[in-house]
Amino acid sequence: MEGLRSMEKIRMILDGVRDGNIVILEEGLSPDEESKLIEVTMTEISPDDFTGIEIETYPREEASDQSLLDRLMGRESTETLTVIGPANQIETLHKDDQLISALVSRK
Amino acid sequence: MGLLTNLKDSVSRVTDRLFASEDPKRIGIYGPPNAGKTTLANRIARDWTGDAIGPESHVPHETRRARRKEGVDIERNGQSVTIDIVDTPGVATKVDYKEFLDHDIEKDDAIRRSREATEGVAEAMHWLREDVDGVIYVLDSTTDPFTQVNTMLIGIIESRDLPVLIFANKIDLDQADIDRVADAFPEHETVPLSALEGDNMDEVYDKIAEYFA
Ligand SMILES: Nc1nc2c(ncn2[C@@H]2O[C@H](COP(=O)(O)OP(=O)(O)OP(=O)(O)O)[C@@H](O)[C@H]2O)c(=O)[nH]1
Ligand SMILES: [Mg+2]
Secondary structure: OHHHHHHHHHHHHHHHHHOOOOEEEOOOOOHHHHHHHHHHHHHHOEOOOEOEEEEEEEEOOOOOOOOHHHHHOOHHHHOEEEEEEEHHHHHHHHOOHHHHHHHHHHO | OHHHHHHHHHHHHHHHHHHHOOOOEEEEEEOOOOOOHHHHHHHHHHHHHOOOOOOOOOOOOOOOOOEEEEEEEEEEOOEEEEEEEEEOOOOOOEOOOHHHHOOOOOHHHHHHHHHHHHHHHHHHHHHHHHOOOEEEEEEEOOOOOOOHHHHHHHHHHHHOOOOEEEEEEOOOOOOOOHHHHHHHOOOOOEEEOEOOOOEOHHHHHHHHHHHHO
């Protein structure tokens, strides 16, 4: 059940990204989901079509480094925003901090 | 005669096992492309078994299939730790075959390499979830450790409760910044080394024995 839900989430992210969108997740991804996201992304890369993803997380508050405990408690999810986009677009994006905050606040 | 030595061999194996009380731990060498994972794996394998694991190269994604060396006996302070080392392809979230073209690789070959690389990374990620008992995370200490891939991978490793050592590699280079690596992952032990030059390998083996015994 859990596993299925996270595969659906990953499918949704990758479909969005492959349509050229930037996907913003308020809930973030669990480590397990991140690892599956990398795995599935790798299987979908194909020459001249899809070169992969760019992924960034932004702390929502000025939250200091998360402790292991926070992670275990899943507390991190409310404190970060995860931004995922097609490999070559977000690279230029994240150099421009203002643009990202515009993007984030629009959400 | 062969039978007898075989038998002897397996008897001593069995006693080794009894003493070690467990099968060899499978230690995955993970990290971003070009960090020096294969150089390290080769050095460990050469130091303790006499042969190498695979080719090293300045071209990223040189390792595109995980390679393993089983039963590497590392001796420390009169004790012996047996590990299987798995050299994995450098993890990335994107692979563009065009980047291989800059390394004088023909287009067909570049496309093949990128396909192999993506398959290898997918496999390495899968193993990290299922099949690894400990991780050596190798970083090139001349580059910025605060990357999304590093953060994600360390997070994945932590969430699986795997013992992990961070290896700050390439300390022979002037631009190496060991503190920056240590500061990036303060909750883990960072060991500086040069896999290429063999610098600080004593500490490397001490820590391997300590963490993965
Ligand atoms: N100066 C220096 N160079 C190193 C060191 N370790 C590795 N290198 C060089 O870095 C490059 C990459 O080394 P590899 O061992 O192939 O790196 P890798 O992490 O296995 O790379 P992938 O398989 O592509 O993920 C090669 O040119 C190595 O010679 C080191 O300690 N010092
Ligand atoms: Mg390699």
